[in-house]
Amino acid sequence: MSFDGRGATPDLFADPHFSPVGSERLGEQAWLLRGWAREFAAELYASVQALLAQAPLRQMLTPGGQRMAVATSSCGALGWTSSAAGYRYLPRDPDSGRPWPAMPALLAELAARAAQEAGFAGFAPDTCLINRYLPGVRLSLHQDRDEQDLTQPIVSLSLGLPAVFLLGGATRAERQRPVLLEHGDALVWGGVDRLRFHGVRPLKAGWHPLLGEQRINLTFRKAR
Numbered sequence: 001m002s003f004d005g006r007g008a009t010p011d012l013f014a015d016p017h018f019s020p021v022g023s024e025r026l027g028e029q030a031w032l033l034r035g036w037a038r039e040f041a042a043e044l045y046a047s048v049q050a051l052l053a054q055a056p057l058r059q060m061l062t063p064g065g066q067r068m069a070v071a072t073s074s075c076g077a078l079g080w081t082s083s084a085a086g087y088r089y090l091p092r093d094p095d096s097g098r099p100w101p102a103m104p105a106l107l108a109e110l111a112a113r114a115a116q117e118a119g120f121a122g123f124a125p126d127t128c129l130i131n132r133y134l135p136g137v138r139l140s141l142h143q144d145r146d147e148q149d150l151t152q153p154i155v156s157l158s159l160g161l162p163a164v165f166l167l168g169g170a171t172r173a174e175r176q177r178p179v180l181l182e183h184g185d186a187l188v189w190g191g192v193d194r195l196r197f198h199g200v201r202p203l204k205a206g207w208h209p210l211l212g213e214q215r216i217n218l219t220f221r222k223a224r
Contacts, residue, residue: 023117026167026179029153029191031118037110037157038184041210045159047104048130048216051075054101055093057132063087069137076103076127078223080146087146089127089223103128110186111155111220118188120153125220133163133215135205141172141197144221152222153190159183159218160211161203168197183208 024032037044057071060082074080078089079100092099107128115123131139144154158181165187166176174197181187189196203215 026177026187027189027193027196029119030167030189030193030196031187032179032181033114033117033186033188034182035184036114036117036186037159040106040110041159041184043106044110044157044218045210045216047107048159048218051101051104051130055079055096055098057130058095070139071132071134073130074127075101075107075130076125078127080127080129080221080223089146100127107157107218107220110157111218114155114157114186114188115153115190118153118190120188120190123153123155123220123222125155125222127221127223129219129221131217131219133161133200133203133217135161135213136202138202139200141166141168141176141199143195143197145195147221147223149222150194151190153188153194155220156181156187157218157220158185158187158215160208160215161206161213163203163215163217164201166199166201168199170195170197172197183210 022034026032052073055073057073059068059071061067062082063086078091081088081090081094111125112123162180162182165179165181167179168174168176207213
């Protein structure tokens with residue numbers, strides 16, 4: 001066991017159940033870690049359900065006034081928000097006025113370990129964006145540039161139905177590489193790849209034995 005100030009958490013690399021399938025390099029500093037969180041998926045999903053009981057999913061408005069198709073929430077010291085005022089990280093949930101739920105230790109450690117495996121030691125996320133995709137929902141191409149320190153990586157964990165992630169280049173016009181993300185996979189990108197455009201194709205209908213007809217994506221960042 002290890003202790004990080006938030007409670008005891010499993011030492012993932014010593015745990016006999018921790019058995020990622022393998023890794024695939026997607027760029028100079030971008031990695032796909034197959035099955036990274038698969039053995040912890042049930043505990044992760046239980047944690048997500050508890051978080052959403054405190055800060056329910058919502059479909060935010062874009063700065064242009066459109067309702068987002070992806071339903072979102074957050075946990076951690078800060079939460080990502082979208083409104084007519086723009087994209088911002090806020091310490092309180094604008095729907096309730098309360099602080100966002102604390103990030104569970106397991107989530108934080110899985111993200112930190114994935115970042116370390118991809119070459120980004122010392123990653124300590126202060127926010128986790130929870131995205132829910134239902135069949136037909138997509139995420140348009142965009143860059144993640146709302147964070148203060150763009151030298152910090154992004155870590156994404158997938159749960160539930162498989163999705164096709166689109167990894168583009170430095171401009172929106174560059175060709176995107178389709179990457180299949182399955183239950184328990186982790187995606188890490190940073191450094192020279194940090195500002196690559198990316199998105200998600202419309203989710204195909206299906207049924208997952210743990211999550212049913214949905215995909216949950218957890219995106220960890222260091223916002224401040």
